[in-house]
Amino acid sequence: GVTGCRRDFANSRYVLNFAADPYIKGEDMLSGLQDLLAGRLDNGARLVTVAARLNNTAGRSDSWIPVSAADYGTFARALSYHLIAAGLYNKNALAEHGLQVAELKVLLKKFAPEKVASQIGVEAGKIREIAVAMSRYQPALAIYDDELLLAPDGRQSAAAVELLNMLLGAIGQPGGVYYYKDDGLGALATSFESQKNQPRVSMDWFANWLAVGGNRTAVINYAANPAYTTFSGKYPYALWQNTYKIPFHLAIDTHFSETTFFADLILPAATELETFALNDALLADGRRVLSLRQPVSRLVDEIFLLRQAKAKKLDLFSQKREPVAESRDFNQIVLELQQLLSGNSPESAPRVSSWLEDMIGRAPFVRAGIDWHRLQKDGFQTYRHSSTSIKLKPEVMATSFAPLQKRPDIEHANAFTLIPYRWHTLDNQTANCKYLAEFRHDNSIWIHPDKAAHLGIVEGADVQVKSQVGSVTIKAWLTEAIHPDCVAVSLGLGHTKLGRVAQAKKIAQKDPMTRALLMHNPVHFTPFSFRLRAWDPVEPVWWHEKGNGVDIRRIFKATVDAKHAGMTEIDTTVRLQKV
Incomplete structure (x- = not known):
């Protein structure tokens, strides 16, 4: 049930960063950067970056430790070994996750600092020093991002970093890592019932599945460019043009791309400046914030409707406030398709703004104190959601932290x-x-x-x-x-x-x-x-x-x-x- 995590930098005193770059990127870059700066300035939090590349965050860290991308997991396991061997781990946190110390010791024995120091190019004393500092300067946490996941054995390296957080007692605690699931009011408003039990897959997985034998009778591609953004070898022209794999390909986008090039039909999508959207995010104190994006210009079809109603006196018709061509809001298309599939006329579909107003007027939103008119005026509202647990934890086993692959063969000079x-x-x-x-x-x-x-x-x-x-x-x-x-x-x-x-x-x-x-x-x-x-x-x-x-x-x-x-x-x- 875990769909994401939030790092409480503001209350932390030690941040060990594995190749992440929160200074310039991330889902919540601005708020995350603000929290990180607050932690460093207000708490004197120490920031140490372990990365093969001197990125923006590494350059602003208290220390940069260059480690090969293939050794991120090894470095994290060496730290975990010393925390256990020296008795520096949080015993209550380990017991809460159901992990046995004896099992972890056996699993991590070959990752003792003195055994891996020469392999990863970091002195054993330095590894122990970092482990001791993380246990001393509490609360502490370890972080990573997609750069680690793309490294050799990235998933297992990520698990090794999370083991560090478990041993430090950082999961679900102030100054640590909070896991959450997307079950807020935003998800309630924008997800259909039929989607709830559908498995989620990455775009790379879907492209690979198509290449090795899968097919779909129709693909609707909205504001995505998988032909470019996936790791799928040379441009998969044959894949996206294959009438057996994808008999019908509809692309809805604001611009032409490598993927729309292969579409059977391309429809111009309205931009974010012309459409409504809801966003729901978790705050540091456990509250959630529901924000409403509102258009700064009206859609062409809405302007036509107003003209038909002879609303000539409204200042809506100057060329500068109309989008290029007859672009459509994707949300409006979905609402019309929903009516069409139900046997009704597409014209019977409500406008997106009316649909959102109706959704926000329902019981779950009313109980949370969300009001449509206030949301329109202020742009956001905070609330507490009873089913959201900021102490949500993943299910783990000790074997989850073992490396799956051997180290890549990079012994050759080139x-x-x-x-x-x-x-x-x-x-x-x-x-x-x-x-x-x-x-x-x-x-x-x-x-x-x-x-x-x-x-x-x-x-x-x-x-x-x-x-x-x-x-x-x-x-x-x-x-x-x-x-x-x-x-x-x-x-x-x-x-x-x-x-x-x-x-x-x-x-x-x-x-x-x-x-x-x-x-x-x-x-x-x-x-x-x-x-x-x-x-x-x-x-x-x-x-x-x-x-x-x-x-x-x-x-x-x-x-x-x-x-x-x-x-x-x-x-x-x-x-x-x-x-």
């Missing part, structure tokens, strides 16, 4: 573990934004200078990165901010269908909007100045000759994780060769 990481400004929604693309329009591969010298690779040289699935060529960036056994490449670049800016293609001659900007009023005149406008008269996308980077996902292919239903795993071992 073999490395590749770390795919995310930029906080580039994603599927922003990659075609010119002003953001000016900051990040291509990517390089991080290589440690010592390893680069051994391979004859210099700064800016073209390097072939080869995996079991495929290869790409990318330019080298030499830096000591990466572990010698690892290399790193950023995600979010290398688009092929997302727009001319995202593809680093010239747009001045073909884009009517850009062409108009170039030609309109080329001379700027004021009483104090006379000059040409500061605009490139030839090409706004000035980096087109450098390209748009590479999409590193194309050389990896996710496989089904036999131990975790609905999840996948990826072998990120690569070999480098100077071109």
